[in-house]
Amino acid sequence: MPTIRKLPEVLINQIAAGEVVERPASVLKELLENSLDAGSKAIEVQLTQGGIKQLRITDDGCGIDKEDLALALERHATSKIASLEDLEAVGTMGFRGEALAAISSVARTKITSRARGASHAWKVSERDHEPMPAALNGGTVVEVEDLYYNTPARRKFMKSDSTEYGHCDDAFRRVALARPEVGFQLSHNGRVNLRLAPGDAERRAREILGDDFMEQARVVDVAASGLRLFGFASLPAYARSNRDGQYFYVNGRFVRDKIIQHALREAYADILHGNRHPAYALFLELDPAGVDVNVHPAKTEVRFREGRAIHQFVFHALTRTLAAPVQAAVAAPVVDEYVAYASPTEQVHLGVEEPALARYFSPTQFERPLSRSPAFESVASSLSASLSNFAPRNPAADIAPRPLPQTTQGAPLGYAIAQLHGVFVLAQNETGLVLVDMHAAHERILYEQLKHVLEGTPGVQRLLIPAVFNASKIEMATAEDHADTLQRMGFDVAPAGPNELSVRSVPVLLARASVTELLRALLAELRDFPATEVIAARRNELLGTMACHGAVRANRQLTLPEMNALLRDMEATERADQCNHGRPTWVQLSMNELDKLFMRGQ
Structure with a gap:
């Protein structure tokens, strides 16, 4: 030897x-x-x-x-x-x-x-x-x-x-x-x-990532409990076929971390579909004692001492920023501690003969951010300090016919002037012309409203015959360790043998899903990530189908009050910039762009 x-x-x-x-x-x-x-x-x-x-x-x-x-x-x-x-x-x-x-x-x-x-x-x-x-x-x-x-x-x-x-x-x-x-x-x-x-952060991001990215990006700046996430995140319109536009930093260090990547992927899951990837330049600041950078020789991997808390913070901070309604996104980008949330207080009618559904907003206050880095201060200082005074307009005021107002200030999407081939709504705002895909827009509105109506304790569907499937040792252990969590989500799971699990009930919205596939995915997520995201993903697939079938169809003739009601609802709806499939719901043509089309002034 x-x-x-x-x-x-x-x-x-x-x-x-x-x-x-x-x-x-x-x-x-x-x-x-x-x-x-x-x-x-x-x-x-x-x-x-x-x-x-x-x-x-x-x-x-x-x-x-x-x-x-x-x-x-x-x-x-x-x-x-x-x-x-x-x-x-x-x-x-x-x-x-x-x-x-x-x-x-x-x-x-x-x-x-x-x-x-x-x-x-x-x-x-x-x-x-x-x-x-x-x-x-x-x-x-x-x-x-x-x-x-x-x-x-x-x-x-x-x-x-x-x-x-x-x-x-x-x-x-x-x-x-x-x-x-x-x-x-x-x-x-x-x-x-x-x-x-x-220079400042905005200028550097524009030089590195390009003007196209910055035109399709939202400013992120959210702080809570000693954590701060700031930077820029692209909207779905800038989605890419690869991940080369993704930059994430922890205390200024570029990292690739599975917890962070999962949180970012889940934040975009509701607005980005297929094989497309978002682009972002995001910076997470936290106490250096809360992250271990001594994990890999190249220092591109880290380990968080409170991984789940970091996951939830990044997920919710980015989700709420991307979910800001059109009115907030156009008038004042989401920044600092105020983020648009949905909660039940007020009911409004869509104005297109659909069942009335609840839609709510109230700003949620976070703690003030940590001390800003000088590099980002120049960007953040130019943005609105909060959205605390934001409240959606009630579309009921638009039901009665009235002439087009002389000004559209306060209505980012303007006011309707016509409908094109029963598919698009044409509106005039302060900038120029807005074209709206009415089916895609209404689909997003219904989808978000369905989610809010169904929030809370899930209904439970008892299974006539329990679903029994083979489980690995780690799946058995995970089911036992997280039995209370599974129960709160509507799952009644118990051992059926040394290597078998039995499922006796599931959330009613997921009753038609494959129980075995769902539980395996859920148990895998529970080991590393909060399980609520995988449940929400399955539930949202069903709600997306319901919204698609319930949305106003092409060739449906709308009156001007109905079109204006749709525009007001878009302005007050989270993620109204894109439909459930990641397509844009509206585009803006400025007066300068219209002038160029007709060579005016040339």
Whole structure:
């Protein structure tokens, strides 16, 4: 049997490099984080051959003292933590003390730095850790050349220069998006490809994600119980076929977390269908002690100490922002602590011979946000402080025929002027012309009203013959641990044998669903996530079908009062911008756009 021996330091570093340094983009990410931790306000990145040949980062940060520079390339040498308490509440981007050592073990590495107040700069390299005098005005320059030159087998895994540059560009944008107050510049093969001046969060998001995204995005800024979620989330009209427009940060760190991803996916589930994916740039702030970032060498995975609470906060914050009715979305984007909610107080008639259903609104107050980051302050300050004075108009006032008013102020969708082919409602507002798909709009209205009417304790359907199915050990344990939760939701579940579960009742709205499939999905969700979302998803499928059949059909002739009643209901209905299938319910054509169609003024 082979004897146990201690590995040489060089091999230890190369093993560690396999975890930290996957490709040039990994090197770039680590070095950018170091520059930000140094307080840099301007960072320049120069790449050659996709970063494989050379990667050079220059910053204007605080620099490194001569004594510290000698340790910069040593493993587990860092200035960012000193104790277990520091590790449990990390507030910096880097903290392991592994990145520079790992990089220098697989690439020719040189660091030149001049600390503030120092008479001149010093430099070290992977060959000689002893500092040598150098010339530099200030800050730090890190040069990484010939990545994996000493491990040819690993070098073979590198892709083409253009592919590696693409990954570097993605890593660069992720870091730059989170720090709008810092100036960034990215060059490749001597050519400047991206230059980002310091600015505010809105400007940086527009530069990274594009004007199209910002035109279809809503501002998110919600705080409660020491948590804050802010940023931008796209409406369904901007849905994409891939996930390349998704950016989520925890305390400024780009992460991929299954709890967060599930919460975001569920928040969009009611408005985005098919294989489309939303785009967003969202930032979650919380006490650093509430999240463990010491989970993965690349630091892109985290573990929350209160995962369910984080899931619920992110889910509800984004859901309510996206659910804001047209009146709130157009007149004042959802921001800060006020979010439109639905609750029973007032009944209104749709005005299209449909049964009257309840629709309610009352703003719900959250705690004031945590102290704002300077980068986001300029965005949030330009938005409405609250929606506390918002109240939907009563469409009953529109039932009596009346002439078109001279002004449409206060009615974002304006007032109806005609119906086109029994399909579209044409309305005039302050901006220009609004076209409404009346079936899609009415379908959304009915769907939201049905959900509110049926909220509360679910009705229970007893099964004449209990449904019995085979269950795994973990499913049996989950059913036992969450028996009370299942009971409250309308499920009577009990063991029927060592590896069998028996279901004696289900919520009445889900009586026609596959009991076995439903329970398996529910038990899987209960292990990691709140079960209410999976129940709501199944219930909402049924309600969506009911709303589709109940909505006003094409070729139905509506009177002007009926059309105006529909517009007012749209303005006061959550998620009225799109139907249950993710299609838009209305579009706006401004006077400028109409003028261009007829070449007016040209």
